[in-house]
Amino acid sequence: MKPRVSLQDSAWRNGNFSLRIAPVRSEDVGLYEAQVTYKTEVHSCHVELGVITVTLSPPSPVIGNELLLMSCNSSHRASLVEACWFHNEHLGPTARTICSFSRTLSIFYPAMSHAGSWRCQLRYSDKEIISATFNLQILGFDGPANPVVYAAAGSAAD
Numbered sequence: 001m002k003p004r005v006s007l008q009d010s011a012w013r014n015g016n017f018s019l020r021i022a023p024v025r026s027e028d029v030g031l032y033e034a035q036v037t038y039k040t041e042v043h044s045c046h047v048e049l050g051v052i053t054v055t056l057s058p059p060s061p062v063i064g065n066e067l068l069l070m071s072c073n074s075s076h077r078a079s080l081v082e083a084c085w086f087h088n089e090h091l092g093p094t095a096r097t098i099c100s101f102s103r104t105l106s107i108f109y110p111a112m113s114h115a116g117s118w119r120c121q122l123r124y125s126d127k128e129i130i131s132a133t134f135n136l137q138i139l140g141f142d143g144p145a146n147p148v149v150y151a152a153a154g155s156a157a158d
Contacts, residue, residue, distance in 0.1 A: 001028070026051050029075040050075045052132040054120055064140025068107040072120035072132065079125045086119040112138050 006020045017034055029051050035044040052074040062068050072083060084099040098105060103122070107114055115138040121131040151157035 021049075024049070024051055026053055026075075050130070052120070052122070052130050054118075054132050054134050056136070061137035061139050062110050064111055064138055065109050068110045068114075069104055070107070070118065070120070070136075071104045072122060073103060074122050074130050076122070076124055076128055076130055078128060080122060081125055082123045084121045084123070086121065087114070088116045089119060110138055110140075112140055114138055 001021065004021055004023065004025075006022075008016060008018055008020065011018065017036055019032065019034065021028055028049055030049060032047045032049060033044055034047070035042060037043075052072065055071045055073075056062065057069040057071070058066065070085070072085075080101070080103065082099055082101065083103050084097060085105045087096040087098075089095050089097070115136055117133060118136050119131055119133045121129060123129050149157055
């Protein structure tokens with residue numbers, strides 16, 4: 001897993017033997033064991049790493065007006081109860097929330113208004129809730145609905 005794995009050597013004196021994986025990949029899912037030997041004592045702990053992935057079809061950046069499929073998948077083994085998508089959830093009136101039983105969200109005519117922060121939240125039958133956030137980029141034009149713009153002679157037009 002090198003060079004994606006590191007240990008915080010400076011934290012060992014404080015009893016912190018954390019393993020850092022960056023970036024996490026789907027194949028990193030599984031059970032990890034840490035084992036620390038101090039004098040004659042051996043201490044160990046187990047940590048299970050689960051992974052959630054968000055995929056776009058077509059891949060980002062998305063070209064405006066092409067069908068966009070956003071899928072959210074997790075390594076969690078319980079059955080899915082609900083998948084919710086939150087768009088710009090902290091930005092007031094532009095915020096959107098869409099919930100369904102499907103892990104995939106379809107946007108038939110993506111526009112510049114669909115760009116920004118999206119959070120996928122998966123809720124499972126064992127009450128586990130898992131989420132991931134990503135930034136969607138849309139390539140396109142964000143201009144007036146009417147393509148005719150009038151400007152006074154001698155002024156600037158955008």
